[in-house]
Amino acid sequence: MKGESTTRSGGGPSGHGRGMARGRPGSLRRTGAIAVRIITQFRRDPRTIALIFVAPVLVMSLLGYVITEKTTTLTVAVVRSDQGPVSLVPVLERVLEGKGFELSGVRDQDDLVARVREGEFRAGLIVGPGFSADIFSGRGAGSLRLVLEGSDAVLAADISRRFAQALQELPEALAATFLAPGAAPPTPPGQPVVDYVYGGPDLGALSYFAPGYVAFFAFFFTFLLTSVSFLRERASGTMERLLASPVQRSEIVVGYLVGFGVFALGQSLVILLFAVYALGVKLAGSLGTAFVVEASLVAVAVVMGIFFSFYARNELQVIQFIPIVIIPQIVLSGFITPLETMHEPLRWLALAMPMTYANEALRAVIIRGLGLGAVLPELAILGGFIALFTLLAARLIQRRIA
């Protein structure tokens, strides 16, 4: 910063005088030395490397498993009071079974409601007397009633979603059963036509969350590791040595950026590739663009890590940043709940967090398949965060000298 412009003509690298230690080549050499040192330190610590690369993959597989687990069979009580003339109930049941429902007949409506209330069944289906007649005469499926237990909102939503899908498939199944092969199935009346601009009804929850995971893991590990590493630098006294050397504050920060960036980006690549190729997450945009976004977020995490490390005296206090710095970003960044459904003050808070922009940009790339140009505003804001925290961190380094 200070020295860069003044010498360059400083007499060349004659001995260990002043000219050599400054100017551009020296600056590159020093920054490189710090980056190489960090990478070497990492290599000496296989457990941390394992944590960086294996932990996210494990967690993601687990989440992927849990999320796709929703299609396991669920037993649903059913009252069959359909009165024909030709019963379509077997076709209905076949479609429902295809959606992961197992049907268990009960006596009547009262019995069904009572047993759902007691928790024996999570849901019950009442097939009214006019079901088949309604379908034949084109009056739709109005005589079907779904009774949900409802104390688990996620499960209830999942059941009704699967039920709706089954109904949508019903006409086709009927056609296959009763009409000649090749004849067009009748459109079910009363069914709205839904068009997706991006994604689609089969955009899995995992694909929806994937951009958030990628952002979260990169931020989480990079932030914590940088923070601890910088803290150790201060605690062990090596910071004294750095500051007593010709190294500039900005060179320290950039050296850290490069050193940690290598690992954080490697991690992001592993997460992205694993999500796409092993878990089947749909990557609509280009990997390269996702990577640029990721790199910016990682850079923010490094400089924020350095900045916050000044407010910790030991490793335990770094851990305390998890609820203070990281969790709010997870909750508010749109990772879990969309920004649009947040209360106004929370939304303002969310807009002050770097992860919000990374999330937004990654979604645009991974789900909507947009290019680099579309995420430039987000990248610019992330760049602003990098500049801000680099400045703040450099100021702190200086202040701690005095």
Added chain:
Amino acid sequence: MTPTTGRDDAVVQAVGLVKRFGSIRALDGLTLGVQRGEKYGLLGPNGSGKTTLIRSIVGLVAPDEGEVRVLGEKVPSPLTSSRIGYMTQSAALYEDLTVRENLFFFARLFGTPGQTADRVEEVLRLVHLTDRSGTPVRALSGGLRQRASLAAALIHEPELLLLDEPTVGVDPELRLVLWDHFDRLNALGKTIIVSTHVMEEAERCGRIALLRAGRLLAEGSPLELKQGAGAASMEAAYLHYASQADGGDGGRRSSMTDEGRRSSRTDGARRSSRTPPKGGAADEG
């Protein structure tokens, strides 16, 4: 030669240094000068300001009052840092890196004359660490660490060496080796400022500053100091100057004796030095 040292041969010139940490005055109006090629000792009990003084010479402490000039430049200056070698009081190295990797790192930070690899091997030989150079610092004993730390301070062939208690935890034999090495560096024209608690070491310096509570009690060659105090040992001389500074009330004993006793626990070489008897602070009168 370097253009910055024209007017006189003062390598370090500290004037009226005051540094406060809260209510503590770590430096309390300290003025001293060190000439080129000197071997200058800082002798004082714990908390007397040795480390703070050294750090303000390096530019890591900004004094509240006064100023330090190093090699003609007002500190802190980016011009001086590559010409100073600073060995911190606790061996500050990267624990998970080997000795050699540590040295390579600092070599790249400072820049070395000639080939970096050659210089690293040279410094390793100097502190007798060549055969342990592949060991991670974490696995080194205290004394070996101290040697590695010294090697890191020497890596860029600095013309001014600031050594903060370089021989703490080093066995007596190696202590002699290190001091012989300091002498050799000194003979090559390097200026050395070294802080210590050990009287024998202090006596190997050309000049000594006796420090207490951030103030200079006395300054001079070991012989001058002893003669001026009329004392036979450096320790007695220190006590003499300390009580003089207290206004001659011999009852108030300096903490140096306490310090001497404390360090004798850990310090093998201390056994030989004569610790004055308890009440012997003002034996000269």
